[in-house]
Amino acid sequence: MSDKREIVGSLAALRKGETKGFVGYPQNYVVGQSIETSFIQGVDQAGEPFTLMVVPPERYIEAAKTESDLITPTVALLADTGRRAQMPCNASTDNSATVRTGGAFLAEQVTVVDAEKRLYRSNWLSVLQEFDDSPQCRLGVGYLEQTFVMPFNADVEYKKQKLIQMNQQLLAAAAMDTPPEQIDGIDVLDYEAERFQLVMDLYRGASRKWFVGVDVQYRRIETLDLSNEAKARATMLELIDSNSGHGMYGGLIMRPVKAGRDSMIVQADSVRRLNHQYDYKNKSVPPVTRVWDDFIGKGSGWLKAMRRDGFEIEVIPVQRINCGPKSNAKYDKEWQKNVFPKQLKSYVDQSFYNSPHLNFSNQNAFLAAPIAIRTAETKELKDILLGSMHQFGKVIGNVLELDKECRRTLELSAPVMPREFTPRRAAEPSPEY
Structure with missing residues (x-):
């Protein structure tokens, strides 16, 4: 075969x-x-x-x-x-x-x-x-990007801090040779149930949720020439520009790779993402060149470090299709049920389900699978929006692990796990928790 x-x-x-x-x-x-x-x-x-x-x-x-x-x-x-x-x-x-x-x-x-x-x-x-x-449907390999923004107040900050503590205690208990029957004097099953309700409360209480269909174009992977910045710039801008238009936006996943003993290894903690997107402040679509300008203003040191450490940079182009108000509301509605919704279980690594306070994209949490997208159009501008996304095959692997043939042949330098953070300031306990 x-x-x-x-x-x-x-x-x-x-x-x-x-x-x-x-x-x-x-x-x-x-x-x-x-x-x-x-x-x-x-x-x-x-x-x-x-x-x-x-x-x-x-x-x-x-x-x-x-x-x-x-x-x-x-x-x-x-x-x-x-x-x-x-x-x-x-x-x-x-x-x-x-x-x-x-x-x-x-x-x-x-x-x-x-x-x-x-x-x-x-x-x-x-x-x-x-x-x-x-509106023409679209097929490929990709995922539904899901972003949750939490309000910043004492109650939410307390809940985040409590959730981080519960996650750490459950992970520590699971790693024991003989897992305990109780945590903090509470039966483990009851403790997990309490954690679940806290997680759902944070998801539902997000001040903003938005969803983006991401078509990851593995067959178009390019390797950057790090010795020639002008050529690298031209390659990246061409790939982004080819996917921007009609309300859709191009982007790049930049993964550093090195040859390992049996496969190519992705340095997961050094992955960078560039996204062309609407400028809401100025109410306009910026030129694609700004993506490079913003990156090079902050990321020139990253490029030099990757070259110094002997990494190749593989650039994976993506096309991002935003949900319109109807489809955004449809995916948001799924969170009103007291179970993790299908869109979470289809496209997000399971280790992140209980971490709604984290940015899934920045932490490489998304999984690639065969997808079919039904699109819609705005009435006036005829911009393309995502109407619905259908996963119709098993997850192939983490988005960073696939090669040009969409096969899972690369390895990650370390398992993808939530990187927790310290809340921005101390908060008084919520009376509910």
């Missing part, structure tokens, strides 16, 4: 176990008397033909009844493209990833029914693009 990963969104990737679904471009619908006799005919992201049954399990159908904005997918609903259609996905005889004369969908939890007949069955389906002139 080849080490090269298949095209994201293809049936070949599904059959290889790299994903749990595929992206389809419908060319014809066969609507029968029941869901078992209804089919979608089309081609996948690589142009391979398929016939697909959509048969959601009963538990999914029942669960969808409790979500006002969730519709149980059927072939009949996709085929209906009338004015009042609930879930249209237009079929066209020559529709494909390259032609796009119709819509596109993500088939999820797919199994092979008959390989010879190219017949598949999916448990769920999400429309990524309704018509040929709808």
Whole structure:
């Protein structure tokens, strides 16, 4: 079997176990008397033909009844493209990833029914693009960036300090040969439950939450020439600029690497990130050159240190798609349930779940996985926003561990773990804790 990963969104990737679904471009619908006799005919992201049954399990159908904005997918609903259609996905005889004369969908939890007949069955389906002139969906490998800003007051600072202490005590207890039954006179299970409620309180109490879809373009990795600053500047600005436009913003992950005994080693604590972004103070999009100017004003010493210590700098371009008000509210709403939401468990290293006070991006907490993005457009400027993001394959690895083929072949210099901090000032205890 080849080490090269298949095209994201293809049936070949599904059959290889790299994903749990595929992206389809419908060319014809066969609507029968029941869901078992209804089919979608089309081609996948690589142009391979398929016939697909959509048969959601009963538990999914029942669960969808409790979500006002969730519709149980059927072939009949996709085929209906009338004015009042609930879930249209237009079929066209020559529709494909390259032609796009119709819509596109993500088939999820797919199994092979008959390989010879190219017949598949999916448990769920999400429309990524309704018509040929709808905002175009995007596929790749990446993650949903999640940022939480806590208000600065005595109560929040106290809760942070208490949470840091609880995290440290639970980690110390777990590392013991014989874990204790109690911590501070409280049964460990009760102590963990108290910690969980404190964590959720901080997440929910964030003064601001925002979410950004990040397409990490591993196949475009470049190695900087550290001996030529002008060339390094040109390379970096070209990569950022290529991903900025129509409301989306380019960025870079700069990872220092050295050859180890069996693989390349990423110096995780020396990773740097550059992001082009909207200037809210001046209410304008700054030129891409400012990203370099700001970096070199602070980071020229970093470049010299990396060169001095013999590191190569691999530059990974990213494209960042901001959530609009609706999708931001949708992901925010998930925090009202008393469980860690799907978007946290899908894209964030588990060791960070109980650290809402930390910046996940700065601490390299994000995980890379196959993603499909449904986009939306602003009415006036036609800027592209993230409508929804779907992870349709297992996590491949930490964002820093993947090579040009999106394989997990690099190693981190140290395990990724939360780096706690000391609160900004002492705070009086909250009466709730």
